[in-house]
Amino acid sequence: MIIFRNKILIAYIILFTFYRIGLTSELFYLGIISLVIFSIIGNNYKIKMESFLLILTKYTTFAILISIFFLKVDILFYKQLLKEMVLILLPFIISNVFIMGRNNEQRNKILNLLFVSHLVIYVLEMYMKGQLFSMSFLQIDDISNSDYESESSLAFVFGLFFIYYITIDTEIKYKKIFIVLSIILVLLSGKRIVLIGSLISILFYYLYPKKLVKLIPALAVIANVLYVYFIYSFSNGDYDDIIYNLLGVNSNQISMGRQYVYESYFQKYPISITPYGLGNAVVFLQINSFKLHNLHSDIIKYSSEYGMFIFSAYYYLTYNVLKKDKLLLGILLYNNILMLSDNVSVYVFYLILMYLILIIVNKSNEP
Numbered sequence: 001m002i003i004f005r006n007k008i009l010i011a012y013i014i015l016f017t018f019y020r021i022g023l024t025s026e027l028f029y030l031g032i033i034s035l036v037i038f039s040i041i042g043n044n045y046k047i048k049m050e051s052f053l054l055i056l057t058k059y060t061t062f063a064i065l066i067s068i069f070f071l072k073v074d075i076l077f078y079k080q081l082l083k084e085m086v087l088i089l090l091p092f093i094i095s096n097v098f099i100m101g102r103n104n105e106q107r108n109k110i111l112n113l114l115f116v117s118h119l120v121i122y123v124l125e126m127y128m129k130g131q132l133f134s135m136s137f138l139q140i141d142d143i144s145n146s147d148y149e150s151e152s153s154l155a156f157v158f159g160l161f162f163i164y165y166i167t168i169d170t171e172i173k174y175k176k177i178f179i180v181l182s183i184i185l186v187l188l189s190g191k192r193i194v195l196i197g198s199l200i201s202i203l204f205y206y207l208y209p210k211k212l213v214k215l216i217p218a219l220a221v222i223a224n225v226l227y228v229y230f231i232y233s234f235s236n237g238d239y240d241d242i243i244y245n246l247l248g249v250n251s252n253q254i255s256m257g258r259q260y261v262y263e264s265y266f267q268k269y270p271i272s273i274t275p276y277g278l279g280n281a282v283v284f285l286q287i288n289s290f291k292l293h294n295l296h297s298d299i300i301k302y303s304s305e306y307g308m309f310i311f312s313a314y315y316y317l318t319y320n321v322l323k324k325d326k327l328l329l330g331i332l333l334y335n336n337i338l339m340l341s342d343n344v345s346v347y348v349f350y351l352i353l354m355y356l357i358l359i360i361v362n363k364s365n366e367p
Helices: 002-020 025-044 051-068 076-097 104-128 139-145 155-168 175-190 193-206 210-235 240-247 259-268 280-287 299-303 307-322 326-341 350-363
Strands: none
Touching: 002 025, 002 076, 002 104, 002 139, 025 350, 051 076, 051 307, 051 350, 076 104, 076 280, 076 299, 076 350, 104 155, 104 175, 104 350, 139 280, 155 175, 155 193, 155 350, 175 193, 193 326, 210 259, 210 299, 210 326, 259 280, 259 299, 280 299, 299 307, 299 326, 307 326, 307 350
């Protein structure tokens, strides 16, 4: 069985490499589905999921199923629903398959292999973009202006590696090297939200508020709900004068065109307790011919598609499940920060790695 799972892991790395250098997303997703099917068959149709991951899977599935009943009866919406449902749920299974039946040392070796693989893939990307031997991407002003030639969505996973290697207590070979490399990769891959999120997550880990741990799920829900209402008021132009007086630019410019998108979306789908249905946001952007393919905020997306009630309940329960360990919470916090301004839920490779690290951290706490 271990040999079979190793083959699945290697097949995934090869598949992901081809995806990053030119394979279409459709073929990549089809490959992931195939790997999941082979995994289920190869394990005699028995995939034993970690208890906390199974709970998270159930919460996610429930939220999706409830939202379906509120989705418009239209083929476009149902096609997008099916696509997003598969992409959200598949990582739960494949991440679990990678480390089933392995001990702590073997699990960390798998993670190290994935880190090196992502590093090599990033180098390949930069080579194909003609940036590998260019030093221009080392200029700090580029990243401050979101004009970073070495920017890559791989930054999201480099942030995860950075958090893991710098906080985990387990003895890992070449750990210091991995820490240094992960920091460099976070900086080079040029996502400001990744740098901010990873630093906040690490600070949270070392300044862990034990006395407030019971309040963390409720505080997380309140913070996310307040963010939704902040973006709603921002989209309505409530802060236009303040932003212009302070920065000399309008709100749409500083948000890189997102204010107009959010304004249009909220006019059609205002904040609601009830769901609009999974996939609704993407279809809205497609129908109205926006250049953006998503809302660039998973918090806005899911608060709308799941509805504020299910959205709040989902986040409360998720934080409640992971509050037993400060590193688990730190990783969840990092993911939450990314979701404020990015659509990380569409990146299957990111979700696979995040769940994988959550499992490894959880397993390392077991006697």
